[in-house]
Amino acid sequence: MKIYKFKMSAFLKNRIFQPCRSRDQVIRNLIETVRELLISQPTDKDADLVVVRAKFQRVFYISENKIYSTNFPFNVVTAENRPTTVMLDDEIEITNKLLSGADSVINAHFSNSYSDFDSFFTSMMEELEIDERLWLLLKSIFMLEDSYIRYDIDPKHADDGNGEKKLSLDEHGKPFITHPLHHIDVFYSPEQTFKIGLKSKINYEILLDIIDSKTKCRMLSDYT
Numbered sequence: 001m002k003i004y005k006f007k008m009s010a011f012l013k014n015r016i017f018q019p020c021r022s023r024d025q026v027i028r029n030l031i032e033t034v035r036e037l038l039i040s041q042p043t044d045k046d047a048d049l050v051v052v053r054a055k056f057q058r059v060f061y062i063s064e065n066k067i068y069s070t071n072f073p074f075n076v077v078t079a080e081n082r083p084t085t086v087m088l089d090d091e092i093e094i095t096n097k098l099l100s101g102a103d104s105v106i107n108a109h110f111s112n113s114y115s116d117f118d119s120f121f122t123s124m125m126e127e128l129e130i131d132e133r134l135w136l137l138l139k140s141i142f143m144l145e146d147s148y149i150r151y152d153i154d155p156k157h158a159d160d161g162n163g164e165k166k167l168s169l170d171e172h173g174k175p176f177i178t179h180p181l182h183h184i185d186v187f188y189s190p191e192q193t194f195k196i197g198l199k200s201k202i203n204y205e206i207l208l209d210i211i212d213s214k215t216k217c218r219m220l221s222d223y224t
Contacts (some may be wrong), residue, residue, distance in 0.1 A: 183197050
């Protein structure tokens with residue numbers, strides 16, 4: 001497993017930790033992350049952006065009360081005293097020019113109504129004369145399984161008695177908790193998202209361990 005640690009700018013941190021409700025937002029966050037990596041160097045000091053490359057590839061965004069993670073389909077290459085390089089594959093380096101091209105296409109053409117991405121990209125390439133490298137970058141982004149997951153500490157909405165609200169009870173006076181103080185949100189769309197409650201605070205290493213299929217499987221204790 002390879003782990004690359006970076007420090008986010010205030011701009012990226014503010015963007016990343018806005019509530020995520022759509023695939024469009026995930027895609028734009030991914031582009032902005034790559035753009036920032038291109039001007040960054042690895043650091044262990046106050047690192048809050050972590051790229052992990054193993055059987056899976058993920059990026060973790062870390063704040064005091066939230067950890068947000070998605071698939072990261074690119075390869076990170078680092079060298080001492082040099083800006084980070086991000087590769088689409090073994091041959092194609094992602095540049096700011098490619099990212100700007102992706103931004104332009106997404107802003108002008110992206111629509112959630114498209115379901116046949118090959119047809120969408122083919123017509124778009126013909127219209128805009130997009131070069132092959134940009135086409136491959138766009139395809140990797142749009143065809144990505146984003147694998148969104150977020151750890152959250154939410155005292156404002158917690159109904160387990162550990163936040164600002166009282167313990168939620170059912171009609172029989174028993175605890176009926178729908179929003180634990182510590183929880184993991186899986187998926188982002190309002191129609192599909194759900195929470196997995198946790199007993200206490202976790203860090204990104206624990207979240208990584210939960211996600212990693214090569215480590216010990218965690219159990220949902222309410223069902224054992």
